[in-house]
Every structure is written in C-alpha cells, then in structure tokens.
C-alpha cells in the first residue's frame with residue numbers, strides 16, 4: 422500500500438496530488454540563503470597515521486568549545502591535506518551550523534517550534550500529511566520509527582517528513598521506476614524541492630516537509646545535494662579514489678545527517694560547537710553508506726556497479742574483473758579489512774557527536790549507529806564473502822542493541838564529561 426503511494430507520486434509521472442490542490446498547501450517557508458559564510462580554520466590532527474585517509478578527533482578551540490574534525494588525506498609527500506571533496510562538504514557543514522547559531526543568537530531556543538499556521542482547513546490536512554509520513558516511516562524502517570516515538574511530537578513528525586522525502590528521492594534511482602529515470606526527471610524533482618522550500622508544496626508529503634523547513638533551521642543545500650547524488654548515480658558506476666567515493670557518500674547519506682540535526686536539536690547543556698556536531702552527523706551518514714556499500718558489493722556488481730575506490734583495488738592487486746568474478750581470496754580479504762577499518766573510523770567519529778544531541782533524540786541515533794555498525798562485524802564473520810552472502814544482523818543481536826542504545830542515550834554530553842577537551 423505504502424509502496425504504491427510512493428510510486429504514484431514518483432516524479433516520472435509528476436503527481437497531481439493525492440486529492441490536494443496546491444492552493445491548500447501554501448505555507449511560508451523562510452529562505453535560508455545569503456548566509457554569512459565564515460571559512461573557519463580547518464586545522465586537523467590525525468589519530469591514525471597508518472592509513473592514507475584518516476579520521477581525526479576533537480580539537481580544543483580558544484573559545485573553550487571543541488571541534489570534531491573530519492577525515493583527512495595524505496598527499497604524496499605524506500603531509501596531511503584536506504581533499505577537495507572534504508572542503509566542499511565542510512562548506513555545507515559550516516553553512517548549516519551557522520543557521521543554528523543564527524537561531525540561537527536570535528534567542529530562540531532550539532526546542533522552540535513555531536505554532537501551527539492556521540489557515541482554514543489546513544491544520545487538519547497538515548496533521549494527516551504528517552501522519553502519512555509516520556506510516557511510511559513505520560513501514561520502511563520500523564526500529565527507527567519506534568525510536569522517533571521518544572522524541573517530542575514536533576521533532577518526531579519533522580523527522581518523518583524528512584525521512585519520506587529522502588526515501589522518495591532514493592526510490593527515484595533505486596525503486597521500481599528507476600530504469601525510466603532521466604536527468605530531467607531529477608531536475609523536475611529538484612524544482613519541486615525549491616517550490617516546497619518556498620512554501621509551494623506539490624502534494625501532502627511535500628506539504629509536511631514544507632511545514633518542517635519553515636519551523637526548523639534546515640537549509641536546502643543538503644537536500645539539493647542528495648538529488649545531486651542521485652544524478653551521480655545515474656551517470657557514474659566507478660569511483661577513481663576515496664575522494665570521489667567520499668563525495669558520493671556525502672551526497673546520498675551524509676546529507677541525511679545534516680538535514681536531521683537541526684530537527685533533533687543539540688542538547689542545551691552541550692559545550693560543543695554546532696559545526697562539531699554537524700561533522701559527527703556527516704560522519705554517521707558516511708559510515709552508514711560505506712557499510713551499505715561493503716555489504717552490497719556482490720549485488721551492485723551484478724548491476725555492473727562498483728562503489729569501491731579503484732586506486733585501492735589496484736593497490737591490492739585487484740581488478741573490476743575480480744569483483745565481478747567474486748572469489749574471496751587473500752587479496753580480497755586484506756582489501757576488505759582496510760575498507761572496514763575506514764568505515765569504523767567514521768563510526769567512531771560519529772559516536773562523539775551523538776551525546777551532544779538533545780537527550781530525547783539520542784536513542785534512535787545510537788540505535789541506528791550500533792545496528793548499522795554490526796553489519797561490518799557480520800561481513801568479517803562471513804570471512805569477507807560479500808559477493809554471495811548478504812551480511813545480516815540477527816533479530817536477537819538487533820534487539821540486544823536497543824537497550825544498549827538506550828543506556829548510551831542517558832549519558833551526559835561528552836563535551837561536559839571531558840573538560841580537557843572543551844577548555845583550551
């Protein structure tokens with residue numbers, strides 16, 4: 422039933438509505454452009470000197486707050502540099518973090534939510550729209566849906582609306598109609614996104630998101646970037662190096678982190694800089710996507726796709742042909758060990774930021790982190806056979822992770838627990 426709804430509204434057919442006329446759905450959504458973009462100092466220090474791409478940790482700043490820094494690349498001379506993809510992504514992080522700072526400056530607490538806009542007949546419809554988003558979420562991601570029930574009602578329904586938009590966007594290139602999707606269909610989807618940010622939603626799911634972006638300091642850029650990721654998926658089936666793959670992972674998954682944090686909220690007591698938390702959110706998206714890629718190597722290869730860094734495959738003495746043939750050799754095992762190690766580093770980086778989120782939002786994030794990270798353990802348990810075996814986390818293990826996630830969500834922010842990190 423839900424799948425059918427999603428298909429009906431896919432932009433190939435450009436939906437005319439599910440019974441809602443555009444006029445019913447005019448809400449004012451503030452535009453978050455023309456932001457003052459401050460390029461902050463991007464100094465980094467490596468926790469891992471052995472790998473070319475390393476993750477970095479917390480860095481005390483002179484203002485007493487602390488930063489969580491992202492991965493870095495060693496140039497041929499062995500010096501740490503920020504890759505072009507990272508710089509590009511980091512600019513989005515800064516822009517999104519600035520929105521939150523602006524909001525705080527204007528003395529709206531992050532928990533404040535604008536009151537419902539009362540246009541005759543719209544409040545009910547809006548409630549229905551959000552409820553439908555909740556149903557889609559429950560259908561596709563049950564555990565995550567349950568986790569959202571711990572959030573405040575405003576946050577919960579906003580996350581549902583974001584979830585549905587992401588799911589629909591992903592369906593464009595991964596769903597039943599994927600083979601018919603063209604770049605111009607994605608252009609139309611993007612135009613529709615701009616419309617909904619301007620308060621002109623096209624259908625009820627868009628209306629829910631339009632309302633969400635008018636209430637929370639969510640920037641359009643991560644949404645546009647996700648559409649860009651889908652464009653990339655249409656035209657690209659190989660990634661020269663990790664820098665290219667990193668950008669792809671940002672587009673399709675890191676963006677989700679950036680969209681979610683303004684809604685989930687940062688704990689009022691947290692001493693962390695907003696951009697540190699956004700960096701951690703980005704890291705969780707990247708970690709999830711890398712894990713997803715490692716789990717699905719065989720499945721992707723059968724579709725002619727290899728989402729693995731070509732240069733690292735070559736360094737390991739492997740070719741595309743080896744991936745298509747799908748033999749688990751020692752070369753493959755050692756290649757996979759390196760990829761898994763990197764994904765774990767991104768998870769580690771993400772962990773430091775989860776504690777900084779508002780308390781009620783932490784549980785679903787911890788649950789998602791712990792559950793997804795276990796997929797990496799399962800790939801190892803399958804002796805790295807991700808060609809013909811799908812790494813699967815058993816129900817028992819999944820259930821066991823939930824109380825653990827809950828326990829972790831009760832911990833106070835790391836920025837409060839480690840004064841040495843938060844004071845210069």
Ligand SMILES: CC(C)=CCC/C(C)=C/CC/C(C)=C/CC/C(C)=C/[C@@H]1[C@@H](COP(=O)(O)OP(=O)(O)O)[C@]1(C)CC/C=C(\C)CC/C=C(\C)CCC=C(C)C
Nearest residue numbers: 584587588591674677678681701702706709774785786789
């Ligand atoms: C609590 C939580 C997880 C919130 C995110 C809610 C949300 C808006 C999710 C949207 C997910 C979605 C549908 C994305 C579309 C692109 C896509 C499919 C990405 C892949 C997800 C898993 O896909 P799938 O459902 O197909 O997986 P299975 O095949 O069934 O296993 C991704 C791999 C990535 C999704 C990325 C995230 C969930 C990032 C989450 C990051 C945060 C919520 C930030 C948390 C904050 C801090 C400070 C760490």
